[in-house]
Amino acid sequence: MLKKIIMEGELGVVIGEAESGVASITSILDMQPDVVLIDLLMPELDGIETIMKLRKEDFQGQFIMISQIVNKEMVGEAYENGVEFFIHKPINRVEVQSILRKTAEQFRLKDSLLAIRESLENINPGKTMQRKQSVKEIVLSILNDMGIIGEVGSDDIVKAMEVLMNESERRTQLPPLKDLYEAVAAKLDSPKVDIKKESKAIEQRIRRTILAAINNLASLGSIDNTNPEFEYYAPRYFDFQEIRHQMLHIQDSKFDSLKVKINSKKFLQVLYLETLDKYKKQ
Amino acid sequence: MLKKIIMEGELGVVIGEAESGVASITSILDMQPDVVLIDLLMPELDGIETIMKLRKEDFQGQFIMISQIVNKEMVGEAYENGVEFFIHKPINRVEVQSILRKTAEQFRLKDSLLAIRESLENINPGKTMQRKQSVKEIVLSILNDMGIIGEVGSDDIVKAMEVLMNESERRTQLPPLKDLYEAVAAKLDSPKVDIKKESKAIEQRIRRTILAAINNLASLGSIDNTNPEFEYYAPRYFDFQEIRHQMLHIQDSKFDSLKVKINSKKFLQVLYLETLDKYKKQ
DNA sequence: TTTAAATGTCGGATTTTGTCGGATTTTATA
DNA sequence: TATAAAATCCGACAAAATCCGACATTTAAA
Incomplete structure (x- = not known):
């Protein structure tokens, strides 16, 4: 500059x-x-x-x-x-x-x-180097890089990661997503929430947030496929064919954009492992 | 002295x-x-x-x-x-x-x-130089980077962030925007202001300001898509596809520029979380 | 004074979100 | 290998929220 x-x-x-x-x-x-x-x-x-x-x-x-x-x-x-x-x-x-x-x-x-x-x-x-980052901060930073921090499901994702990281036994594999979402729902302050219903709402919010991430990264990649965030996140967190398909759609409207498959399980698994890794390394 | x-x-x-x-x-x-x-x-x-x-x-x-x-x-x-x-x-x-x-x-x-x-x-x-930055200063610095500090809605954006940061409970998710804008309107000195009307005016001002940011960043990005401000802000604060669309328009007038979608909610959410993060870190 | 640009007003258009049942895929078992 | 159960993903719809655009009014510039 x-x-x-x-x-x-x-x-x-x-x-x-x-x-x-x-x-x-x-x-x-x-x-x-x-x-x-x-x-x-x-x-x-x-x-x-x-x-x-x-x-x-x-x-x-x-x-x-x-x-x-x-x-x-x-x-x-x-x-x-x-x-x-x-x-x-x-x-x-x-x-x-x-x-x-x-x-x-x-x-x-x-x-x-x-x-x-x-x-x-x-x-x-x-200053950040001198303080241990919380799970929340680590996860928010990753979501920020994907440009989805503003999505309504981001909060749920953060909470899900907190639930996982707070387990005494550090697992590698995620529990069934349904159970995870229910644990997130149970974590809410409000006692009146119907756990089952809230769990389904969390599922949908997370799904939509992941779709937003796909769209965002596909847009980034179609401008500059050497963009660092695109290069790092797109192949790791997503089924790359979905990203690629979306990129094709962005560049040429002949390609139908409505059929993107969302792999929530993969996304959450990779996010969890990366969060765990970063948390341990500080 | x-x-x-x-x-x-x-x-x-x-x-x-x-x-x-x-x-x-x-x-x-x-x-x-x-x-x-x-x-x-x-x-x-x-x-x-x-x-x-x-x-x-x-x-x-x-x-x-x-x-x-x-x-x-x-x-x-x-x-x-x-x-x-x-x-x-x-x-x-x-x-x-x-x-x-x-x-x-x-x-x-x-x-x-x-x-x-x-x-x-x-x-x-x-000692002011060693003082904690105010919420206003943090927000203005970010808006400055986007080149929208002189826009009429910048003041409203700053006030909105102040309202949020002044809450005793530090939320992650924004309240409904309507409520936020009304809180900003209520904060004005003038008692004669019609809160509902002012809230709608705030909404429009913020919207127009965000449009200005999109245009600025798209201009920056179309000149140099490795520009640091572009790389940082464009994918995080905005639906990147909108930025991309505007970039295409700037580079080639075949692309219609009038249909840019403004995601105020995302913008304000990301701004809030970044402000919160910076405020905590000092 | 006139004109253009900026800003406010307001009703409606569009999108988001929660709900819920079902479609599809994965896993376990016979 | 086939089947059933479990898990995950999906889509439609209604209500709520957000966004939008046209026009009126105000402000600034010529």
Whole structure:
């Protein structure tokens, strides 16, 4: 994104990228860019530490720091260690262009050469790493990836997984779905619910939610079949021929969409095993 | 505080202060300072509006904007309206000195004359950057990513999320939308509002806002379907087939764009769960 | 002042959801 | 292997919820 802004704005030539502060040091010393764009928060060696190491190695280029301001002491420290400007998250094109232009003007740089780092975009949720995810969170995250978190059956699916995960004996195979749905129904607070009836309602809700997942993933796959979510979920959670059939329908209405077969058992089984796996691994 | 930093650092002569955007205009036009330090968020007339008015009055000085960054569109707008630099809250001495020095160098100003405004200092406790994000801020950030922060229904969406988040029992499933919209309508200050009518107006505003989001994301996706915002939001918040359909329309006008189905329920459900998740995780 | 765009109003169109019985598939047993 | 029982999936329908579109009104821009 940042690289794109720079290129499209003709603000300079991007000569390199690095994945971390540590990794950037030798690159920067080798390439000697005029300007380094650097993230404040990075794994292993943060932005300021990276700058200090580079200064020790006698690097003379300018630094522009990318950050989401969290701490005024850090800002001060960054400036004291030679940062010329900050670019703030979320990144704004006009700000990037303005800052880079000013840097170029100030230091009379012509073909500004930049080393940048982008991977901070992926590391952002640092806080989640420090807390164990609940079953609910794990399941919701998976459903979110499939784009079905808003479906009315999602809640039932989450509860079903909670029921399974709360069993003292960790099974591999699911119990009969009817029993599972009844256990979910029994879990509801309301004592007036007819367990049998509610169980049938849960069954239908889950079925419809899984249909929504099929449609969503098929739509995704028909735009870009290398989409990560499509690639991961479509073949694992579903009978892939159903997804494929739906994709064909989306791309060409000759194909009848109304006959998609829903394999609830498979979906719930795979979801359960993945939830179990993720829960154990944290 | 800002005044103190300027004086102690011998960064210029503070020639005046004003209590609001409106009040500053005549002062600034009278005094014609070289540099105006101005808050982005002010009562009555905000920083950008103040700048625009001053430009209309042919004011030629430079602007440095003081702000807590919340919105990249606003940042962009500020730069486009002639802001040279941002100073970020909480105010850091080194940053102030650095920015003012750069401004002076850039414009060859000697006895920089500044008009400043301090009263925002009293509204904003210095530690705000380490404060928990409000529900509003979380929601606005998400809406911002979708490019719909200026849409008329955004405010309603924020209020709806606040209503939900303020419930003592944290639900997973939304209440009936009609009830939710009525709760939002009831939350308005004006006692004369017809709740039923306002609720219907809220419904339509939200609907139109979601349509705008679909169009934005479809535009993004048709340019680059690996765009991070597109990849994240399009399949999760919307029926992806609708996004896909709109993308096809954008790329080829043979496809009718007028029949996009708006799934408000899904949008609000996903937004709620994401807001809840982010709120809990901070 | 006029025109176009944005927003509100309101009744109706369409979809969603729960219910329930049956169709189909899978499993176990003779 | 055939059959019966169990399990899973399915579809139709009515009530409730949600979505929709046309037109009126308001607002903003020319």
